[in-house]
Amino acid sequence: MLIIANWKLNGNWSFNEEYASALSNGLRGVDLTSRQIIICPPSIYLQQMNGLLVDQEIYLGGQDLSDETAGAFTGEISGVMLKEFGCRYVLVGHSERRLKYQESNELIVKKALNAIAAGLKPVVCIGETQEQRQSLQAEKVLSEQMTALIDGLGQQIEQIVLAYEPIWAIGTGQTASALQAQEVHALLRGMLEKVSPLVAQNMQIIYGGSVKAENAEELLRMSDIDGLLVGGASLVVAEFLSICTANRAT
Numbered sequence: 090m091l092i093i094a095n096w097k098l099n100g101n102w103s104f105n106e107e108y109a110s111a112l113s114n115g116l117r118g119v120d121l122t123s124r125q126i127i128i129c130p131p132s133i134y135l136q137q138m139n140g141l142l143v144d145q146e147i148y149l150g151g152q153d154l155s156d157e158t159a160g161a162f163t164g165e166i167s168g169v170m171l172k173e174f175g176c177r178y179v180l181v182g183h184s185e186r187r188l189k190y191q192e193s194n195e196l197i198v199k200k201a202l203n204a205i206a207a208g209l210k211p212v213v214c215i216g217e218t219q220e221q222r223q224s225l226q227a228e229k230v231l232s233e234q235m236t237a238l239i240d241g242l243g244q245q246i247e248q249i250v251l252a253y254e255p256i257w258a259i260g261t262g263q264t265a266s267a268l269q270a271q272e273v274h275a276l277l278r279g280m281l282e283k284v285s286p287l288v289a290q291n292m293q294i295i296y297g298g299s300v301k302a303e304n305a306e307e308l309l310r311m312s313d314i315d316g317l318l319v320g321g322a323s324l325v326v327a328e329f330l331s332i333c334t335a336n337r338a339t
């Protein structure tokens with residue numbers, strides 16, 4: 090099970106110090122064998138966080154990476170650089186990047202392949218807008234996003250983590266109900282059957298969108314939800330700690 094904190098454009102030197110210390114203390118003695126905790130701070134703080142999170146099995150992830158590997162690409166950060174600064178994971182195709190920075194399915198595939206080539210696990214985000222859901226287009230949109238991934242990544246799709254983040258639930262306080270999320274996760278898993286039953290079965294599909302301490306447990310109880318991608322609530326360390334330790338009923 091994966092619990093990922095996406096800090097987005099938040100954090101600063103002293104906040105990070107306090108956060109890392111509170112998180113390490115809070116997780117001391119907690120059995121983390123069945124779950125991985127991953128923090129995705131802004132990339133400029135990766136080195137600081139890498140130094141702070143030394144005594145606990147807490148991993149780091151980037152929030153984005155370049156679709157290029159090196160060269161004249163001002164402002165970009167490559168997968169190899171993220172890896173060098175301690176990352177194991179990287180978010181790819183977050184809806185904020187798809188919408189605000191016009192990232193296409195094609196670009197997202199390129200980024201995911203770059204991440205894999207650099208030895209990182211891409212957490213590829215998909216999800217529908219409120220409008221698409223209301224006009225009953227959600228399944229069509231998700232299917233297009235999945236087809237782009239399946240066709241573009243080929244067999245390498247088995248290297249990714251899939252994150253379902255309904256855009257209408259991000260930062261709105263309006264969470265998909267556990268049943269709604271489960272329904273979509275099962276649908277996505279079904280789409281992966283096209284690749285192979287094994288890939289479908291093994292794919293980690295995590296949910297993101299207004300996850301909080303109060304709904305984490307219910308979401309994690311769903312059979313097709315393999316983890317959580319947490320935005321706002323991950324910035325409050327006490328809240329994130331209770332999400333990290335939420336029990337998953339078997």
Ligand code: 13P
Nearest residue numbers: 095259260298299320321
């Ligand atoms: P919130 O948890 O703030 O809704 O954000 C979700 C998200 O975008 C995580 O990547």
